[in-house]
Amino acid sequence: xxxxxxxVRSLDQGIQSVKGKVNPGYACATxxxxxxxxxxxxxxxxxxxxxxxxxxxxxxxVPCQVGDLxxxxxxxxxxxxxxxxxxxxxxGTGMPSFKxxxxxxxxxxxxxxxxxxxx
Amino acid sequence: MPVIESVVCTFxxxxxxxxxxxxxxxxxxxxxxxCALGRQKVFHDCEPTAVWSVEGMVVDMGTAMEExxxxxxxxxxxxxxxxxxxxxxxxxxxxxxxELLGGTVDTTSSHxxxxxxxxxxxxxxxxxxxxxxxxxADLIIFWGCNPMESSPRHLARYSAMAKGSAVTGRGQRRxxxxxxxxxxxxxxxxxxxxxxxxxxxxxxxxxxxLIQGKAVPEDVTTTGSAGVPFERxxxxxxxxxxxxxxxxxxxxxxxMSGGREANLELLLTTVAExxxxxxFYAIPxxxxxxxxxxxxVLAWLTGYPFAxxxxxxxxxxxxxxxxxxxxxxxxxxxxxxxxxxDPAAHLPRRCVKHLESIPVVLVDPHVTLTTPLARVTIxxxxxxxxxxxxxxxxxxxxxxxxxLVESRLPTDEEVIRTIRERITRAQDR
Ligand code: SF4
Numbered sequence: 001x002x003x004x005x006x007x008v009r010s011l012d013q014g015i016q017s018v019k020g021k022v023n024p025g026y027a028c029a030t031x032x033x034x035x036x037x038x039x040x041x042x043x044x045x046x047x048x049x050x051x052x053x054x055x056x057x058x059x060x061x062v063p064c065q066v067g068d069l070x071x072x073x074x075x076x077x078x079x080x081x082x083x084x085x086x087x088x089x090x091x092g093t094g095m096p097s098f099k100x101x102x103x104x105x106x107x108x109x110x111x112x113x114x115x116x117x118x119x
Numbered sequence: 120m121p122v123i124e125s126v127v128c129t130f131x132x133x134x135x136x137x138x139x140x141x142x143x144x145x146x147x148x149x150x151x152x153x154c155a156l157g158r159q160k161v162f163h164d165c166e167p168t169a170v171w172s173v174e175g176m177v178v179d180m181g182t183a184m185e186e187x188x189x190x191x192x193x194x195x196x197x198x199x200x201x202x203x204x205x206x207x208x209x210x211x212x213x214x215x216x217x218e219l220l221g222g223t224v225d226t227t228s229s230h231x232x233x234x235x236x237x238x239x240x241x242x243x244x245x246x247x248x249x250x251x252x253x254x255x256a257d258l259i260i261f262w263g264c265n266p267m268e269s270s271p272r273h274l275a276r277y278s279a280m281a282k283g284s285a286v287t288g289r290g291q292r293r294x295x296x297x298x299x300x301x302x303x304x305x306x307x308x309x310x311x312x313x314x315x316x317x318x319x320x321x322x323x324x325x326x327x328x329l330i331q332g333k334a335v336p337e338d339v340t341t342t343g344s345a346g347v348p349f350e351r352x353x354x355x356x357x358x359x360x361x362x363x364x365x366x367x368x369x370x371x372x373x374x375m376s377g378g379r380e381a382n383l384e385l386l387l388t389t390v391a392e393x394x395x396x397x398x399f400y401a402i403p404x405x406x407x408x409x410x411x412x413x414x415x416v417l418a419w420l421t422g423y424p425f426a427x428x429x430x431x432x433x434x435x436x437x438x439x440x441x442x443x444x445x446x447x448x449x450x451x452x453x454x455x456x457x458x459x460x461d462p463a464a465h466l467p468r469r470c471v472k473h474l475e476s477i478p479v480v481l482v483d484p485h486v487t488l489t490t491p492l493a494r495v496t497i498x499x500x501x502x503x504x505x506x507x508x509x510x511x512x513x514x515x516x517x518x519x520x521x522x523l524v525e526s527r528l529p530t531d532e533e534v535i536r537t538i539r540e541r542i543t544r545a546q547d548r
Pocket of ligand 1: 128129130131132133134135152153154155156157158270271272273
């Protein structure tokens with residue numbers, strides 16, 4: 001389903017970043033997506049399952065969790081995984097759209113999590 | 120055991136300066152008074168993990184410095200980037216190096232609050248200190264920011280829950296959050312206005328009209344604005360006009376979404392106009408410990424806050440042209456000095472791809488996601504833990520952070536100055 005992705009700060013992401021970004025905890029804290037209960041039902045995905053998310057900039061396979069969000073809005077922690085989906089265009093400001101990215105989300109066809117956004 | 124009092128935490132822009140750190144035999148044993156982020160940061164920074172290396176091989180300090188100087192001085196379009204977590208003294212050296220190289224200096228500010236700084240250049244910034252917020256503010260608005268997760272002590276120390284002299288506690292303040300989702304900060308507020316993503320400009324337009332007492336078209340009074348019923352905006356406008364001392368904290372929900380600097384220009388204009396009725400101020404909710412300092416230092420030295428290019432021998436300012444994301448996206452840069460930042464973790468993937476194709480010199484206490492793509496890595500003592508220095512709080516108040524332990528590593532300032540001196544000496548030969 002199509003929707004809008006907003007990349008956000010989270011406490012866990014912050015704590016893991018100061019434990020060391022090369023630790024698996026950081027990849028874990030920044031490698032998921034929050035989706036509303038209603039949208040999970042629409043795409044027929046269970047919390048904890050892998051979903052495929054893509055934008056014009058790239059694509060990731062990440063585990064999903066239930067988020068307290070309006071329908072059609074998805075959140076991912078800021079970090080290398082979500083940055084795969086962020087287009088680099090800045091509209092002359094220097095600032096790319098880390099928030100408000102048009103994405104599509106669907107259940108992963110048995111895909112594995114990408115440990116980081118390295119592709 | 121010796122306890123150091125009034126320690127400044129150099130993790131986030133709140134720069135809490137009331138930590139109590141127990142140090143024995145040059146080791147930090149206990150960090151009191153910090154939030155989880157600050158405590159973890161102090162322990163992490165006591166043990167720098169980076170090493171002196173060139174192309175993945177461990178080398179001595181002199182070899183790494185020499186290679187860094189060679190890489191940067193042989194580039195045609197070098198970029199000096201990062202600087203938001205290092206002292207103002209190091210930032211000053213970085214600007215001098217960029218000027219010597221005829222290169223560009225840009226900071227992480229360009230992809231956090233850059234748009235709000237651009238708005239400030241148009242509309243001004245009616246602002247106050249966090250001390251005034253604590254003592255006087257009876258209306259606090261958090262718009263597009265979530266300090267409960269990014270700056271966890273902000274609410275207790277400076278804003279919503281702080282015990283001030285004129286406003287003595289939470290019961291005397293009204294707290295409003297405007298955001299696209301119910302964040303932990305929204306849950307701690309008296310009122311939460313859940314706005315549609317990317318429609319902030321529309322909301323500010325309506326608020327401004329309401330505050331000025333202008334007529335609002337009937338379709339807006341019927342259907343509301345930005346996904347929020349009209350009555351909620353009318354109530355917020357009345358709260359803003361009717362408070363005794365209001366403060367709007369604004370964050371990346373505004374700078375990173377559609378409208379960017381235009382959102383902020385309207386917010387700052389609205390805040391300025393509110394001063395015809397009451398006292399009202401705005402403060403950017405800044406993330407990194409010295410990102411505010413980076414803008415101050417660049418502005419003192421070049422006249423511009425970020426995105427400064429020296430290729431013509433004088434400073435030129437160019438958001439969208441000399442900003443890191445644009446430079447890397449276009450592939451303009453042919454060498455990059457990264458100081459106290461982790462672009463591989465925080466920039467769009469396309470930008471990181473270009474960094475992978477050019478020589479990168481990384482100055483950082485730790486191994487980060489940028490380390491594997493750096494040709495040269497230079498470890499440094501962490502500011503506020505292994506090195507002293509000046510840091511600017513989010514309200515532009517400078518604070519002196521002391522070193523807590525003695526480090527065997529040089530400071531960022533010393534490293535950048537050494538690279539600059541090596542380049543100068545080579546040029547003079
Ligand atoms: S709120 Fe920020 S400055 Fe204060 S202790 Fe926490 S991380 Fe440090």
